[in-house]
Amino acid sequence: MPFDPANFRSRFPSLTLEVQGHHAAFFDGPGGSQVPLSVIxxxxxxxxxxxxxxxxxxxxxxxxxxxxxxxxxxxxxxxxxxxxxxxxxxxxxxxxxxxxxxxxxxxxxxxxxxxxxxxxxxxxxxxxxxxxxxxxxxxxxxxxxxxxxxxxxxxxxxxxxxxxxxxxxxxxxxxxxxxxxxxxxxxxxxxxxxxxxxxxxxxxxxxxxxxxxxxxxxxxxxxxxxxxxxxxxxxxxxxxxxxxxxxxxxxxxxxxxxxxxxxxxxxxxxxxxxxxxxxxNVGEGDSLRQRISTAFAEIYPYEHRLARRLWQGLADITDLTLYGPPVGDALRAPTIAFRIKDAAPEDVARRLGDEGLFVWDGDFYAVTLIEKLGLSDKGGVVRVGMAPYILMDEVDRLLAAIRKIAK
Ligand SMILES: Cc1ncc(COP(=O)(O)O)c(C=O)c1O
CATH class of the missing domain: 3.40.640.10 (Type I PLP-dependent aspartate aminotransferase-like (Major domain))
Structure with missing residues (x-):
């Protein structure tokens, strides 16, 4: 069975949250993911x-x-x-x-x-x-x-x-x-x-x-x-x-x-x-380990597809700098950091947050990397994290909002 994000999402009550009339899209997973009802x-x-x-x-x-x-x-x-x-x-x-x-x-x-x-x-x-x-x-x-x-x-x-x-x-x-x-x-x-x-x-x-x-x-x-x-x-x-x-x-x-x-x-x-x-539960098999292993065989490529769409969309925006290894074939976490020229990451994150697009800004305690990139006193970067409960539509919504800010 291919991974079904709609089914996976249905387990997470918080995903129905709205912010000022916008559906919340939780790209903040690297700081902490949402929690399914079964955990609660x-x-x-x-x-x-x-x-x-x-x-x-x-x-x-x-x-x-x-x-x-x-x-x-x-x-x-x-x-x-x-x-x-x-x-x-x-x-x-x-x-x-x-x-x-x-x-x-x-x-x-x-x-x-x-x-x-x-x-x-x-x-x-x-x-x-x-x-x-x-x-x-x-x-x-x-x-x-x-x-x-x-x-x-x-x-x-x-x-x-x-x-x-x-x-x-x-x-x-x-x-x-x-x-x-x-x-x-x-x-x-x-x-x-x-x-x-x-x-x-x-x-x-x-x-x-x-x-x-x-x-x-x-x-x-x-x-x-x-x-x-x-x-x-x-x-x-x-x-x-x-x-x-x-x-x-x-x-x-x-x-x-x-x-x-x-x-x-x-x-x-x-x-x-x-x-x-x-x-x-995303996977299959007789043992818990088998089910976890087959689950990640579905989750990883799904998240990677989301990350690739975002990376490719962002790469086309002038005045936007991406950080980290390109989203290609190499093993990579679906976490994307960028900066828009002349825009403080905090302001970008706030504007996206106002549209229900939750992303992080700053150094995320990766202080040495951000310092070596010369960004410690510039507000660090904007960070977008994928999760299996993110939909491709939400990535497109995020891309459109970033394009608007970068104009
Ligand atoms: C890569 C990495 N290591 C360590 C930590 C710290 O984890 P904890 O909050 O459980 O102490 C974090 C938290 O964001 C992290 O992303």
Whole structure:
């Protein structure tokens, strides 16, 4: 069955929103996606019949245990992980990444090196920079500004005998570049360094397979793929076992709880399971993993078609500059950044917002990239994000509105 956007949209009540007589079109997904009714219901049901703390000897507590277990199992299927014990949860990606960097940092010596990149969201930089106070040296792989791709020769050269950890994004939340993380993981492992992948921006758009990647850690955030605000951390079996994480003394020190602090947001975890099922329902197959995998085989090309139409339409507008790799055949997130000459991105976003076209402006915390592009004091860029609930008509509406502004 080919992907049916109308059917997919029907699950999301918020898509009926109107703004000043205009249908809202949600191109703001990279900042957080809309949520289907099933996710809202799952959280409501948790509070209605499953609400308790975990590990008690009574029905609601057992149900809370189940809720957590189901979310770990669904997340493991979502990421292609070896099992539910590889999945830890937290408040969001940033908080989990600080917990990870603190733990990894305790195993490092002054002079040890951590590699990040100039393409990152700061949530994948600041946690590693905080290790500089321990004498750890943080190096950053440069970006080729002409198409916002990583300079892989520079990355190859940066990874050396002093490298202990590489923190790399899977996809840029600002310009959509997908990095060849597979190659970087190979180089890092050959140098005996561990690798964490920030997959927050990649996860909503294409299939992740942590086993095939053989990364040590991977992080993502459910509110970017139709779920609630919960961060997910995958740790390769064994990777978390010895890490000196922050924890309270009675806490189970084995993975996945080894890096979890305090009581999790159980209701939100029920929502994470429902969000993953929303994606899986697009696909087919006997197992949850198969359904997720076949779902992305539909979602990715659909979003790519939307992005290609927008890219090609924008490329024809004089006085408009596009950033990032062209939308062609290469793997890419369907996220498009642009600027209109003489128009502040904030003003462009406001004018589009007034017509019910929701887009973001600014740097989206991809501060180094925007600085290197020379746009930090110019309001950054306008960012349009695709989602499976976006219609081609909405892309055309957006294009027409941008053309009007660029005139
Ligand atoms: C690529 C990327 N990494 C990390 C983050 C931070 O995620 P969280 O809000 O879950 O901390 C974001 C959020 O926008 C992001 O886009």
């Amino acid at each position: 219901d799952a959280q409501r049901d948790y509070y209605l019949s499953r609400n308790a703390n975990t590990h008690g000897q009574f029905a609601t507590s057992r149900a809370a245990d189940e809720t957590v277990d189901e979310a770990r199992a669904a997340s493991a299927a979502f990421l292609g992980a070896q099992g539910p014990e590889t999945i830890s949860f937290g408040q969001n990606m940033t908080t989990l990444n600080f917990a990870l960097s603190r733990a990894v940092g305790r195993t490092l010596e002054p002079g040890d090196e951590v590699i990040v990149t100039d393409l990152e969201h700061d949530a994948n930089v600041a946690p590693w920079l905080s290790l500089e106070e321990r004498g750890v040296v943080v190096r950053s792989c440069p970006v080729r500004l002409e198409d916002c791709t990583l300079d892989m020769d520079a990355m190859r050269a940066l990874i050396g005998p002093k490298t202990r950890h590489v923190a790399i994004g899977y996809a840029s939340n600002a310009v959509g570049t997908v990095n060849d993380v597979h190659r970087v993981i190979g180089w890092a492992h050959a140098a005996n360094a561990t690798v964490s992948v920030d997959a927050v921006h990649f996860a909503p758009h294409a299939l992740i397979d942590v086993t095939a990647l053989s990364c040590d850690f991977l992080l993502c955030s459910a509110y970017k793929f139709f779920g609630p605000h919960v961060g997910l951390l995958y740790s390769r079996p064994g990777a978390l076992d010895e890490l000196p994480t922050d924890r309270v003394r009675p806490q189970d020190p084995s993975p996945p709880t080894r890096i979890e602090t305090g009581t999790l947001n159980h209701a939100a975890l029920a929502g994470v399971t429902a969000a993953i099922q929303t994606i899986a």
